[in-house]
Amino acid sequence: MRQLFDVADTTQTELLCVGAVLLRGFARTLGVALLDGVREVVEQAPLRQMITPGGLRMSVAMTNCGSLGWVSDRAGYRYAALDPASGLRWPAMPAAFAALARNAAEPAGFANFNPDVCLINRYEAGTRLSLHQDRDERDYEQPIVSVSLGVGAMFLFGGLRRSDRTARLRLEHGDVVVWGGPARLRYHGVLPLEAGSHPLTGPQRFNLTFRKAK
Numbered sequence: 242m243r244q245l246f247d248v249a250d251t252t253q254t255e256l257l258c259v260g261a262v263l264l265r266g267f268a269r270t271l272g273v274a275l276l277d278g279v280r281e282v283v284e285q286a287p288l289r290q291m292i293t294p295g296g297l298r299m300s301v302a303m304t305n306c307g308s309l310g311w312v313s314d315r316a317g318y319r320y321a322a323l324d325p326a327s328g329l330r331w332p333a334m335p336a337a338f339a340a341l342a343r344n345a346a347e348p349a350g351f352a353n354f355n356p357d358v359c360l361i362n363r364y365e366a367g368t369r370l371s372l373h374q375d376r377d378e379r380d381y382e383q384p385i386v387s388v389s390l391g392v393g394a395m396f397l398f399g400g401l402r403r404s405d406r407t408a409r410l411r412l413e414h415g416d417v418v419v420w421g422g423p424a425r426l427r428y429h430g431v432l433p434l435e436a437g438s439h440p441l442t443g444p445q446r447f448n449l450t451f452r453k454a455k
Contacts, residue, residue: 254348257398257408260384260424262349268341268388269415272441275390278335279361279447282306285332286324288363294318300368307334307358309454311377318377320358320454334359341417342386342451349419351384356451364394364434364446372397372407372430375452383453384421390414390449391442392434399428414439 253265268275288302291313305311309320310331324331338359346354362370375385389396389412396418399407405428412418420427431448438444 252348257410257418257420258424258427260350260422261398261418261420261427263410263412264345264348264417264419265413266415267345267417268390271337271341272390272415274337275341275388275449276441276447278337279390279449281335282332282361286310286327286329288361289326301370302363304361305358306332306338306361307356309358311358311360311452311454320377338449338451341388345386345388345417345419346384346421349384349421351419351421354384354386354451354453356386356453358452358454360450360452362448362450364392364431364448366436366444367433369433370431372399372403372428374426374428376426378452378454380453381425382422384419384425386451387418388449388451389416389418390447391439392437392444392446394434394446395432397428397430397432401426401428403428414441 252267255263286304288304290298290302292298293313294315294317312321342356343354393413396410396412397407399405434446
């Protein structure tokens with residue numbers, strides 16, 4: 242825990258809007274521990290490219306850990322207690338994950354955040370995440386905590402309508418974005434990942450997205 246407080250002390254905080262902050266470098270020194278956790282989860286619940294309700298295959302590969310997992314198929318977007326690929330419960334959320342999410346949410350104004358889902362996304366060169374809202378959770382006051390690991394990416398942060406102007410934020414290894422409350426339903430996405438390399442992840446980017454679903 243002391244290491245987490247040390248990280249917070251060196252963080253550069255950028256206010257994006259009411260209810261949303263960018264914590265630059267918040268998780269930088271925790272990269273090895275977090276990526277070890279990613280590998281543990283992936284060994285139990287492999288990454289996969291899910292199908293959208295419209296029948297398209299997502300370019301980003303993903304998996305989950307926690308008491309619930311976010312899934313997508315022709316039946317729709319939803320949370321499920323069991324991994325549909327194996328029929329087993331999702332892997333437990335590593336302790337380092339939950340601690341980081343709680344500590345990142347607090348300076349953003351969301352004390353006592355207790356996520357029950359961590360969605361793990363893996364980006365490779367050319368993959369992207371379309372502009373969207375996260376609407377499958379019950380309590381929109383609870384924040385989203387998004388952690389970037391590995392190759393840098395261009396994050397889009399928009400308004401409450403898809404047509405609203407978006408800000409482009411360059412996210413590097415260890416950056417954390419937190420949004421909730423009045424900002425909770427803002428549209429967001431990721432531009433196609435440019436080719437690059439990082440000492441810990443090679444040509445890939447990993448994103449950990451923490452949510453309170455129930």
